[in-house]
Amino acid sequence: MTNTETKPQKRRLASLDALRGMDMFWILGGEKIFAALFILTGWTGWQVAHGQTLHSNWHGFTFYDLIFPLFIFLAGVAMGLSPKRIDHLPFQERRVYYAKALKRLFLLAGFGVLYNHGWGTGIPFNLEEIRYASVLGRIAIAWFVCVMLVWHTSLRTQIITAVSLLIGYWLLLCFVPVPGGQAGDLTMAGTWNAWVDQHLLPGITYQNRATDPEGLLSNVPAVVNALMGVFAGRLIAKANQFGEWKTVSYLFGAGLTSLALGWAWNMVFPVNKDLWTSSFVLVTVGWSLIFLASFYAVVDLLNTQKYFYPFIIIGANSIVIYLASSLVQWEYVAQSVFGGLVNAGSEAWQPLLAVFALLAVQLLVLHWLYKRKILISV
Template identity: 55%
Template sequence: MTTPQPQRLLCVDALRGFDMFWILGGELLFAALFTWTGAGIWHSLAGQMAHSDWHGLTAYDGIFPLFIFLSGVTLGLADKRASALGGGARRALYRSALRRLLLLLLLGVLYNHGWGTGLPGHWDEVRYASVLGRIGLAWFVAAMLVWHCRPKVWQGVALAILLGYWALLAGHLDNPAATPNAWVDGHWLPGIHYRQMPADPEGLLSTLPAVVNALLGVVAGGLLRSPRQPWSKAVLLAALGLGLLALGYLWSLVFPLNKTLWTSSFVLVTSGWSALLLALFYVLIDLLRLRWLGLAFAVIGANAIAIYLASSLVDWPYVAASLFGQWLAALGPSAQPLGAALALLAVQWLVLAWLYKRQIFIKV
């Protein structure tokens, strides 16, 4: 007996698109609005569009964890079990997962050395750690656990990772060069690090707790897939998010929030916000039926990795200026940054809308 495939939820693609929106140029809007209006609220929001230097959390710090969380949501919605498959189907599943992992690792290296730089001529000058690589590794490990273990087992593994990581890093948080992450990356991560930092933000050791972001996404996906009433699912998702936030912020009193190290408290807090956002999008799009909102962001989310990679390989600001340059020049000096940001977003969105309308989805 085969398990029926769940209906695809528009809210998941929409939230993935909302996440990517800020990477594609949305982060420029607040600073541009401040330049245009001078209102302090935009200046405060613009400050949230940059990563924390070390300890702390900004809204921009949550973009990457949300993407990993959503990769886990798709696992929870699919609810695959390798033990339920025949030998041939199981081998095909493994090949597909391994191919996805290797492709994301390769594309991550390509992204790191996109237009304007190019791949170095020497292997030891390549940056191998990447955002796409971490997404691939976190998803792959989470998939192997979910496909082969009962929920109590992989949930226990997630808890062990968080507690073990805390024990490993305790007392080594003040000096970036003295962290276990710096030692592991210095000895075992080939090539160069991001901005020559002692510990690469997408390094080896800090990828381990990122697996838990994906596993918590599996929990959320399981809630959405459950036979409960739709509004009950929304309430449970919100409760999951609030519970994770409470635990994470309490834990941060002794194990600070830190994106570079991807601390255990950072995992819980970012997963909490991710669950709350998923609950919000589920209510607005799939329950209240605001389909226009869902489609506006789903256009981006349906080809999220493709447009992320293109942001490294295509000079989108040049394209936007080529199309809208005369109109932008006609704006006043204070309005030009806002016009440039909107033009940048419009060009990318129109390309993605063209792909979406023709049902062209570039999947990895």
């Protein structure tokens, strides 16, 4: 007689789609709003806000640096809402799970290469001129390693793994000498990341830098962003047991704690997105938890989904619109559809109207997909 496992019901959170959509909004054109508002009003506060929509040059942190790790974190949250162990199953039954996981891994990595060479330039014929490292590739790797841990290990092992990865990465970058270099050199060309990318990463790096911001070695700590998402998802899944508003307070408190630890670690191991330092992981996890707590409280507990509809439709088809942001010339489409309205405005208003037009054409496509229940995921 074969034992069957009762699968937990997967909980669908509107706040998860809304937060994912808010995250993607800034990639689709939202980051241009503040610069346009500065042109319109001349208020220097908009310039300060615009600075937060640019990546840090090296060490440091801006709001825009959060977009990528937040997406990885949310992939973990979705996993944590219905975690399951499959290591007790016969291999024949597990093969189906492994096949799906590998398919997702390679599809996302392949889409990442496609994204890198969007805008009609074409993927180079010479394989050595292709950039294989990508945002989607990192999401794929972090998700794949994380799901294997969730499927095969206990919560205790996952926590130990997360802590070990962060400490181990710090020890490697700060205390182990780089071949031909020295220990603790955190310049762009002097780190272990640069050495690994120059010797092991195929193809080219981003803008031919010594260190690729999505390079091989920095995939290791990125796994922790996904694992921390799993822990948050598991907590939300037990909200009925703890109390929903108490769950919000737990998430918010954990976020503040992670932020404090990350900025404390920053004093000896700087927050750095390109290196994806351990302190960067804690800072981004902290903000991710705070945003998750806020969206879970406002969108799900206060039942305000209708007010977040634009974000929800972005989040529901996030991979599709992310790929389209590279492969489709949305500015041309927006000019074709709304160009007359934009040009009718005064010179000061035109930049802001152009941003609204750019966002509008993308939201119209996403609305059409959502209403027809066409939700494409990998």
